[in-house]
Amino acid sequence: MRAIILENKIIGNSSLLKTRRDKYYKMRFSCDNFSVASPGQFVMIRVNNSYDPFLRRPMSIYRIPHHPTLKKGGRGGFEILYQVVGKGTNIMSELKKGDEIDVLGPLGRGFWIPEKIERAIIVAGGIGVAPMVALTEEIRCTMQDARCKITVFIGGKTKNDILCKENFKKIGAKVHIATEDGSMGKKGTSVDLFKTFITDSQSSIFNRQSSIIFACGPQRMLKAVADIARDKNMDCQVSLDKRMACGTGACLGCVVKVRSLEFGVRNSNPQSAIRNPQSYKCVCTDGPVFDAEEINL
């Protein structure tokens, strides 16, 4: 699918850095037939026509214009948020407004928002915030009546790595921040914040049964969050980040081990539970979002 770049700009404070590496960018696309996508889904981007880099790069959808009243023949679009970490993202950072690139998507299964949820807890590490803004917007959209409370924990190395703070605030979420060097918010990680929050507030402030945790970030962070969730017997959805080749379930390259059956598949998306009876699931089609109980983190 051809997508036209409408905007590609540095975000956050990291513009102080000398090299492009580790900078964060926001890229906005206009794209035929791209009007329906759900939070947590992703696209696979072909950064140029060369065979080096060779594979497409998976990128979460950061924002989808919420069902704009598309005129007939009108174009959809979406935004991504990315960090320059290697060859592919470096090339992306050089793209300019008006350039065309090849995008495959939306792909995968995103977050699913259970009915009657009173509180959504969002834990994000680093660039893991990318899919969380769309998720928060979606929760606000669908849960307006329920007055669902949204609490967001963002962690990053330094204050330069804390993204989207304002987006969350605008939506009306309560935002807590932690940085490893203490340059913004608490010194520590988003997991630390989350843990404190859960521990402090467990009996008094909220009802665990009607709460849900959504997490995205490094594998180790996801594991820590999932462990706490299990301990507190709370629902938890995690968005995984695996190397991918096809993004369509064809190559079986992106698999994650399914938790052995005795653990059960509590609250899992029922579809997914039936679809793949094997001991590996594809992150690209069965995920990237999984019930934390479903998989081996």
Added chain:
Amino acid sequence: MRAIILENKIIGNSSLLKTRRDKYYKMRFSCDNFSVASPGQFVMIRVNNSYDPFLRRPMSIYRIPHHPTLKKGGRGGFEILYQVVGKGTNIMSELKKGDEIDVLGPLGRGFWIPEKIERAIIVAGGIGVAPMVALTEEIRCTMQDARCKITVFIGGKTKNDILCKENFKKIGAKVHIATEDGSMGKKGTSVDLFKTFITDSQSSIFNRQSSIIFACGPQRMLKAVADIARDKNMDCQVSLDKRMACGTGACLGCVVKVRSLEFGVRNSNPQSAIRNPQSYKCVCTDGPVFDAEEINL
């Protein structure tokens, strides 16, 4: 060697074409320590940092600012003229003013201008004009006293493929043009023009002994020109175009067969004759310019 692009623009009429392919571009560089190069020499350009395309692209030096009085620490520079034919040149055509690229050169042995020459005949096909402008300028520079006459024959498919006409005229050369479709000048090739010229004017107009032919273009054209030169017993230098990997004589990839010895090496650059006693010569270091008698076209 890092070179900064000062200009990269379409030249000629080919801008009417829809695709970039087959368009002609001029690229101007600023580059440390690039102040001495001779006509017929070339550079090897690394079009980007990717491994696809992999090899450097050889490009003749089209113009060298003539020994500008460089200030201490000043920068030299040069220009190339190129046709978009494939992957590498296509990427080059997308480069912008201010971009930096990696250039190796000047490389190879260019044309050598014998003393006491009264007439220089230049035959160029297609993009083969590229090194000829610098050559003509050099002849004008070094031969001013001798009032050397310069006659240029340019050929191309259509009028869109006739380049540098004005450059040659400005230098005071007489320019004859041929196109295969007859859209400019005579219908035919530059070889046709050249042949007619030689045949018509052989006894009356000029002295073959004090004339020299310089040719650059497709292999078949060079062979035709060389055959005529041999027939008329005239000196002829040709600039060859071979696939190259290193450009420095290391890989032995760009070789051309040396003519068997009985033909002798008439008027050849003496250096080259000694340097490589084998039956192949490297186009990148022994050439790209050879005495037509030296090699097997």
Added chain:
Amino acid sequence: MGKDIKRVVRKDISKINLSVNIAGILMKNPVMVASGTFGYGEEYAKYIDLNKLGAIVVKGLSLTPREGNPPPRIVETSAGMLNSIGLQNIGIDSFVNDKLPFLEKFDTKVIVNFFGDSIDEYCEVAKKVDSVSGIHGLEMNISCPNKKEGWLEFGTNPDLAFRVVNAVRKNTRLPLIVKLSPNVTDITVIAKAASDAGADAISLINTLSGMVIDIKTRKPKLANIIGGLSGPAIKPVALKMVWQVAKTIKLPIIGVGGIMTYEDAIEFMIAGASAVQIGTANFIDPASSEKIIDGLKLYCGQNSIKDINEIAGSIAI
């Protein structure tokens, strides 16, 4: 390309014969999708009209389901990728019951790629599908180690290759394609063994053995340490092997390895392939195979070729 196509008169193109007959499998064009790169077909049904394909070779199947290797299973390399999927598959029975019905809805040939740990397992799979309707051919992947006889790969030893192909031959009436491993000293020897053993066609190449190391952790980037290299990086190797084998044996050859464009496909056909398989290219562009089919037509039109079969083996040397 769009522009080029227009230069060739449309009605000329429609007259060009693209159909090929590979060992009795009549395909509407010589473009197949390669095993392991197209799932069981449904994964790509949304991106490409399966009816357009010459054939679909499904992910390699074994007698019983296989779990495959632990992740990470893939890593990008220069102009290619390594995979160590480890032949994860749902087993031949699930394929026939759950996946084949979907594929039968399309007007394309279905070829079952399969493998085993022993000659017996190969034969069992072949027997199972011999009379299943909707399966038009078999492709034996002989790059697997023989568990019984010391893990020696079937595909790297001519005797073993002969024995396993011969045994399967006796157990199936379906067209039998044998797919060769490139990790051998002389591929023509293996091709000859397969041919002598009764193969109807040869497909080559499977992936080259390779490895990548993470210099931060000093661990291989694949959990399995070693993986199979595919993509444009291996194209020159595949092309050379196709040419060598085409000179040596009489069977139709299916060229695989790094084909990304129709130009690549034409190279393989000129070298001696009667058909081609598109593998890793599907990941880069799900519409690759369709574009390649269009490109083949274009090439034929521009070169006044009335029948694509004229190209196979037309190398000028």
Added chain:
Amino acid sequence: MGKDIKRVVRKDISKINLSVNIAGILMKNPVMVASGTFGYGEEYAKYIDLNKLGAIVVKGLSLTPREGNPPPRIVETSAGMLNSIGLQNIGIDSFVNDKLPFLEKFDTKVIVNFFGDSIDEYCEVAKKVDSVSGIHGLEMNISCPNKKEGWLEFGTNPDLAFRVVNAVRKNTRLPLIVKLSPNVTDITVIAKAASDAGADAISLINTLSGMVIDIKTRKPKLANIIGGLSGPAIKPVALKMVWQVAKTIKLPIIGVGGIMTYEDAIEFMIAGASAVQIGTANFIDPASSEKIIDGLKLYCGQNSIKDINEIAGSIAI
């Protein structure tokens, strides 16, 4: 990289030992330039300080000059190139007389890569240089076909490999490196044969066999039809073979194949190489080897490695 280097305190870097001893050849660092990609040294003297290199392996030499193959001899491929130079060289005598004096001016090791069409020719070359001062080691290229015994390649047959290496061993006291061809079913078998025959070190890999066709003319793009594939495309294959051989034999291993950056070089060392050779990278950037040497230092500094020899074979599996 420049920036990264600064992060590591300069004086730390200067204490790091980069020198390696490969089969008695004491090199100031493990970075050599590969045969056939660096001419006889003088071709690159203008672009790089030869004194910085661990060793220079010169273009493969034979007893008498060789003309090599007709052109075209090279063609670009995805992330690589094919060459069919055909071992054009000036012959061992001209090398010693005309080229060696230049190389002797530099403080680097000179390794003579050589080959022959017969065991006798290999031995003759070895004998000729055995006592020539200024030559610090020999690298036998055994990827050549044996003219006498039916053009079978020395490097693809363990018996032949053993015989030719053993014969050369008896004719030289110089450190003897044997360079292996990757076009074999099991490289460890050949490596073992070379080791048993008295090799002091093994370098691998030479180029993979490959081919490219021009679809306009239907001719191969190389006059010789087949050529050798080099460059990043083959890196995963080379790395895997280095790892395999390092597990199998005790000799020091020199890794070659697609090394473009210091990260690539480190991968080879982790896999088991004690030194590396930079080949095609020289064409892309004449300063590659120098940059790789700087990068090795950087890596050691950043990872608190005091001696580069600690890295060799440090793979974590």
